[in-house]
Amino acid sequence: MKAAVVPGPKQGLVVTEVPDPKPGKGEVVIRVNRAALCYRDLLQLQGYYPRMKYPVILGHEVVGTIEEVGEGVTGFEPGERVISLLYAPDGTCDYCLSGDEAYCHSRQGYSEELDGFFAEKARVKVTSLVKVPKEVSDEAAVLVPCVTGMIYRGIRRSGGIRPGELVLVTGASGGVGIHAIQVAKALGAKVIGVTTSESKAPIVKKYADYVIVGRKFSEEAKKIGDVTLVIDTVGTPTIEESLKSLWMGGRLLQIGNVDPSQAYQLRLGYVILKDIKIVAHASATKRDALETLKLSTKIEPVIAATVSLDRINEGYELLKSGNKVGKVLVKP
Template sequence: MTETMRAARFHADIKTNVLEDVPIPAPGPGEVLVKVEFCGICHSDLSLLDGTFPAMLPVVTQGHEASGTIAALGAGVTGWQVGDRVIPSAGRPCFQCRSCRRGDLTNCENIQLMAFAYDGAWAEYTVAQAGGLTRIPDNVSFEQAAILADAVSTPYGAVVRTGQVRVGEAVGVWGVGGVGTHIVQLARLVGAVPVIALDIDPVVLDRALELGADYAFDTRDPELPAKIAEATNGKGLDVAFDSAGLKVTFDQALGAVRRGGRVVVVGLSGQEASLGPTATFGLSQKQVLGHLGYKNIDIEVLAELVSRGRLDLSRSISEIVPLENVAEGIEKLHNHVGNPIRILVRP
């Protein structure tokens, strides 16, 4: 192993990602060094670059959806060996908040996010906490394993935990790109019916139908409310997922859910949304829920679903770019070139 590696580093002062040679990090106690096979490009990576998310460090390696093999073990690590195929968690507990002091690390109140609070995996190597690793089943590819840590697990958390979608509930998904596509698949998997995909791109809508949506509607259609009502036999949606995080998508989602229905905001942007008059909102008994991330156990569950053929992610990898071309991948995601679900970086 050489002493240096290539890494794509975000510089906060110029809001630019720069490919650099940096020292290979050494794992500390309870940590492992992971040789990265693949790492996804996520919209939150773009949000750091464009300033939607404030920088937490002056310089940081980006990328938080990774897969790879363990290259070295830190002191005190047990249960893992060099060469094990793993998925690092995209966050780590702070060890200082009230929950962490009680030993409840999974509910850390100040979770530190990979590629924001500490170096990520757009690099040849990354350091990860051993307690946050998930073993990759032998029949699951590194490519599909990488996106489990956010691109699929965040939708899983939104559907199962925050949205608490139940069998037979009507679900709508606004924005069926990388996150929304997986919400469609997972909502169908847990028994939602009907599952309605909503977007402005006909190609994306056709893809959503192929991947499990029962209906696919253009959000610009003036007949949209009537079409949703017809698809749900007049009751409206039980749960609406806003994967875009825009004012227009939030407004439509809130208007489409039935009395007492739930709106889960998964997409993030700088736009402001409104609940309208408090009297109207209160009388509607609707709920608006913000969602972020997942629990580590969710990655293990999803890996098992993929391994056993219950969840098909074969179409989720839209393109793979070498680390040297990460800027090209970023640009393609930003401009929706080819309507990517996920673009992967290969160091």
Template sequence: MRAVVFERYGETAEVREVPDPAPAEHGVVVRVEATGLCRSDWHGWAGHDPDITLPHVPGHELAGVVEAVGPRVTGWRPGDRVTVPFVCACGDCPSCRAGDHQVCERQTQPGFTHWGSFAQFVALDHADVNLVAVPDDLSYATAAGLGCRFATAFRAVTQQGRVAAGEWVAVHGCGGVGLSAVMIAAASGARVVAVDVSSEALRLAREFGAVRTVDATAVPDPAAAVRDLTSGGAHLSLDALGSPVTCAASVESLRRRGRHVQVGLLPSPDGRTPVPLARAIALELELLGSHGMAAHTYPPMLELVRAGVLRPALLVTSTIGLDAVPSALAAMGTAPGAGVTVAEPWRC
């Protein structure tokens, strides 16, 4: 098969022929029809994930067709249209038995713990626990984003963030996750303030339901701008980018007893990120993390998609072939872009 491979962290990957994967006893191999480029893939390529073994094939947001199944798989067969959360749970650890598959203690992640979906085929573990059926009327390009950015935003806003109609929600960083969060919060009846450095990202945020926007390059203190626009601060704020600056701004955007949800990864040399905890104490803020969404919790989200309440197809702003992935991946470090870029591995 053809796949995007990098040999060294931070050096441009290349498309080459590599062996096809085989399914584990409990797993499947999926023919990848669409796969999203996510900032998490860039973090892996840049060397921020110590679990990656080189050489490596990145990619974790995918949708496609089951190609082969392992002998212990009972619920799936070749030809099924599927997607998958980026966290593939084991289904049997204490966290999984509690239903918390997104923090499985023995999780695997395509594109991180093993070769991923920037390829024509990808192996996925514990298929009966992790695969999600893709409705016939949902395109592969749309479904690809559900496994990471859209599902992650859905859980961050509705479950971890506990959004309520009429609340103010601030979203810091309007890439794929952030724009998904804007759309989901607005559809929930919240009033959304979108914060970004890109005018195009802010334009899309307004299109997807933001009632206010803040250009972080045009104001001295984006958090203060959010507090002014929301008459005291947001009830719920998300850092959808993942940087010390956006994390701090999200916390500082909140009103008393507000809720911060950290969604974007926060790489740092020592694994630590400064957080304004004095404000968290004084205002009794909640600081929460959000790490994907379990496959068994997808049905309510899919129903809202099928009903047209949520429209993740609008987030796909670019579609490329596999040969364009290496340069697009490298560019995410300096120009994350607006919306979602989807690669089609069977297209050059």
């Protein structure tokens, strides 16, 4: 089958023929319906992920249809549509048994220790599988593990979002931001979308209640009302303005940016005196994924482009250019 492979550290991405996967014990093989490009892939290609095996098939966001089930697999059948978490937990430790499998000591990451999803087929451990209801499209489902489910985890489970609350989203036209607006709206919030691009403001306005254009957004945000939750999808360049936007007791959720550079110098007194809670997430659990799938018919997937495996490097060029709104998908 065809796959997009990283041959070795900092060696780029090569589309090549590899052997078809066979399901081992506790595994299934899926046909990949859609996979999604992510900024994390760019960091992986730069060698920032030390646990990567080589060669490795890149890609950690997927929806697919089960083709074959391995020994010992129960509860999943060929023909069923599934998504996978970004990692495979062991399913047996205390964290796994209490639904916090993101903290499993022996979890293995797809496109790290395990092959990922930029391929026609993929081998997936049953411990990371979640079934997709038939009313949820492939485009909506592929966003759950690394985008909408992670946002849901941050604002519902960790952030305790309340209906009517005023939420601010930075990077509002990005693949994470445009969906963060929609998840917050689906949970009853009023949303301010912040973008640095005048030309993208109309698309942000389609989903958000208010739009602010520019890098200095905190003063304008305060005029709209008491912002008590910020979903910061940009990170290093926006954290200072994000903190300044928050009213007392506010929560700052950092997601989407795993840039290895240092963020600005945090004035701890400011955070303490304003009673601010900082939360960060890099993935979703099965419970987050299941609850997000239930919301997914209220969320319109915003897809900048869908590319074939052969054109995956063009997809990365689009991602790097920033000249897009929404996510870039791969259809093998």
